[in-house]
Amino acid sequence: MAEHSDSATAETFEQPTEFAFDSASRAEMATILAKYPAGRQASGVLPLLYVVQRQMKRATGSAWVPRVAMDAVARELGMPPIRVYEVATFYLMYNTKPVGKYHLQLCTTTPCWLRGSDEVVAACRKATGIKGWHETSDDGLFTMTEVECVGACVNAPILQVNDDFYEDMDAALTAELIAALRRGEPPPRGSMTGRLNSAPAGGPTTLTTLDSHPAE
Amino acid sequence: MAKVTVDGIVVEVPNGSNVLQACEAAGKEVPRFCYHERLSVAGNCRMCLVEIEKAPPKPFASCAYPVADGMVVHTDSAMVRKARRGVMEFLLINHPLDCPICDQGGECDLQDQAIGYGGDTSRYTENKRAVKDKNLGPLVKTVMTRCIQCTRCIRFATEIAGVPELGATARGESMEVGTYVEKALTSELSGNLIDICPVGALTSKPYAFVARPWELKKTDSVDVLDAVGANIRIDTRGPEVLRVLPRLNEDVNEEWLGDKSRFAVDGLKRRRLDACWVRRDGKLHKASWPEAFEAIAGKLKGLDGSRIGAAAGNLADAESLLALRDLMTALGSANLDCRQDAAAVDVARRDFYSFNTSIAGIEEADALLLIGTDPRAEAPLLNARIRKRWVAGKFPVAGIGPQADLTYNVEWLGNDPALLTGDHPFFQVLRDAKKPMLILGQGALARPDGAAVLAAAWKLAAETGMLLPDWHGFNVLHTAAARVGALDLRFLPGKGGKDLAAMLGGGVDALWLLGADEFDTGRIGASTFVVYQGHHGDRGAARADVILPGAAYTEKNATYVNTEGRVQRGFLAVQPPGEAREDWKVIRAFSQLIGRTLPYDTIEAVRARLEQANPVFARLDILPRFGAADTAGPAGDPAAVSNAPFVLPVANYYQTDVISRASPTMAQCTQTLRPALAVAAE
DSSP: OOOOTTOTTSOOSOOOSOOOOOHHHHHHHHHHHTTSOTTOGGGGHHHHHHHHHHHHHHHHSOOOOOHHHHHHHHHHHTOOHHHHHHHHHHSTTSOSSOOOSEEEEEEOSHHHHHTTHHHHHHHHHHHHOOOSTTEEOTTSSEEEEEESOOSOGGGOSOEEETTEEEESOOHHHHHHHHHHHHTTOOOOSEETTOOSTTOOTTSOOSSTTOOSSOOO | OEEEEETTEEEEEOTTOBHHHHHHHTTOOOOOSSOOTTSOOOOOSOTTEEEETTSOSSOEEGGGSBOOTTEEEESSSHHHHHHHHHHHHHHHHSSOSOGGGOTTTTSOHHHHHHHHHOOSSOOOOSOOOOOOOOOOOSSEEEOGGGOOOOOHHHHIIIIISOOOOOEEESOGGGOEEEOSSOOOOOOTTTTHHHHHOSSSSEEESTTTTSOOGGGOEEEEEEOOSSTTOOEEEEEEETTEEEEEEEOOBTTTTBTOOOHHHHHGGGGGGSSBOOSEEEEETTEEEEEOHHHHHHHHHHHHTTOOGGGEEEEEOTTOOHHHHHHHHHHHHHTTOOEEEOOTTOOOOOOSSGGGSSBTTOTGGGGGOSEEEEESOOHHHHOHHHHHHHHHHHHTSOOOEEEESSOOOOSSOOEEEESOGGGGGSOOHHHHHHHHSSSEEEEEEHHHHSSTTHHHHHHHHHHHHHHTTOEETTEEOEEEEOSOTTHHHHHHTTOSOOTTOOOHHHHTTTTOSEEEEESOOSSOGGGSOTTOEEEEEESBOSHHHHHOSEEEEBOOGGGSOEEEEOTTOOEEEEOOOSOOSTTOBOHHHHHHHHHHHTTOOOSOOSHHHHHHHHHHHOGGGGSBSOOOOOOOSOOOOOSSOGGGOOOOOOOOSOSOTTOOSHHHHHOHHHHHHHHHHOHHHHHHHO
């Protein structure tokens, strides 16, 4: 029978014992909370959890939301802690346990899968040594997570690293990307085959004869 | 009103009702799991599907669909049956087939409705999901794999109990109901989660694997562990009380019950007095009834009435109080007291000592002042009523006394009784309100200047418009189930009589304690002969020279008066253990021995005498609402209020009387939920 490994009662990692918003977070929070009418600040729970996750990334290199931070958000917004736990565990973009420095989020939804996401997943596993989902490599650099459609199907398959999309992936490009990340030299985000945004691969295929600057 | 046709029956329901309510009004049963009359609508179990004509051709969740005039509803069409079967199949996909070892078996909504809508085989061959059990404390047992995620428990904890500690974490197949961070529920109403859970996910921990519902004999009765007088059902098997459940009474407890009242019953089997004991040479020896009676009669012989006294405890029923009062009168004694806490009282009028607004009346009030009381510990059901009113909105609440977390916002004015005699901006709020009320706790009355506080509170009530011809906003919240009945019977020092404090320290030569354990028995004079009549071997019995075993509230037909002044009757569910007998009968038998036979032999005769003593005892269960006809206040000088801070009467909700102190479950609750007090007790 499938046990729930991500149940709060089966933690294999350590939760920090305290959390305080830093000044950068405080500034972000002020902007966010100003958007809500007085007494409705609880609506800001989603962006605030994201503030927490970014602060954790800055402070520890791992973008996640520890429980004490959820308590801090609850205090900040005057809501019962359980209501914050509910939100934080519902949305998959909040990591409720630590992730590696590079959070590899692999889309395996139909378009990416048709364009070879299985290959990308296999290449990731080979390069990082990670066996299952939600696992972190022994060196703490990589965590692999399977995600649903990230909305960039035209450039499928997609490998999202932290907040950046790497597009048009295949096995070789994935191995190269991971090697570069390992060296601490993340390449620029976008298509890895060199095309501009989602322009046709190998250059324009239409309007090729149109002279945009006709001679007078 | 909207006219709705349900299966051909035309009913009129108020606008804003939902379709499910219309179906109920038409007498049609609609199966449901998540919907509950007293909770917000979640609409997530999808079991209450019905078909509505001229609406989109799909089944509708009737609990979450408002009625419209002229609506035609079918609750038993082919489409409805098919849709419900589909929902049931989904619910059963992940529900374990463990009914034989499930405590909910026999009283399980899912089991019952699966009879109607379940398939005979499962088409599901994949693994079922398994969920780790949660630890919610010593009262609620969890088997979370059985949870069908109706979220009733979450809504109850958040809305009714006012402790938002339960939630649904994660999503989809991984969704779990729990506290996320393991902790015991901090509510005094947590036992109600067991009742509202439609499946066996939340069951009673102390009652686990004890009995099946069809083995139990059910007796309707009244709870005596606080002064609310919650209506209960006592479930027994043979000579044992196995559990206590709430019984519906909209005027008192709705359908809820406090944890102490529900779970302290295991104390009824422990430390019981089941035989007479007589002290000889400093040691208690087992004795027969005649021997015990002879010992008392021998002592009383030749004793002047003024040297004999009686004190009644907090669990005493009206019949025994009456018999003991009559016995004392026959012996020529006016030394009677029912107030072990020495609370000030004025019995000139009944509204000086009862909860006049009535518990249901709280819902009409529009401002509240609490004085020296923590209703959450003293009467959790009454506190739930205040919260219900507070949730409805526009209900300012302020308190004078020690701060407490009451599950609603309270503006604490400070713990200075002198505030009562001064003026405070909040008093203007009370004056502006149409139906303001105040609740005066025993913490404000059980003190040397109690009479002054009582008078000052009344004066404040009069000044702030609480005493109107059609509204009575002055309320005394008692903590003892026996108190109002005893006051109605004037179980108080008569003319020239001594109160309990005066009887102690050698004020009397013979002291009859009717279940009185809540005072320092060390203060009884060394040479005072003590008769203890009661059901538990607690402080009173330890000091006694003669012990007469009595019946607990589950073991007698008895009358109690709650803090509102509502006269209610409890019924015998099991026989008293061993030699123990109903208390009024014991007193009657003893009166005969000493040649002063009380004039009643049957419970009917006692009750006729009760009505004679005070006509209120004729008014069973019903509590007429009344206004304040007379604003003249109780005796006492309002100006004499001292500024000594109030002290709350109930330090530990879980252990307040002999039954709950004998209960291992209540001891566990104290350990888990009041750890500071548990350590102090050791």
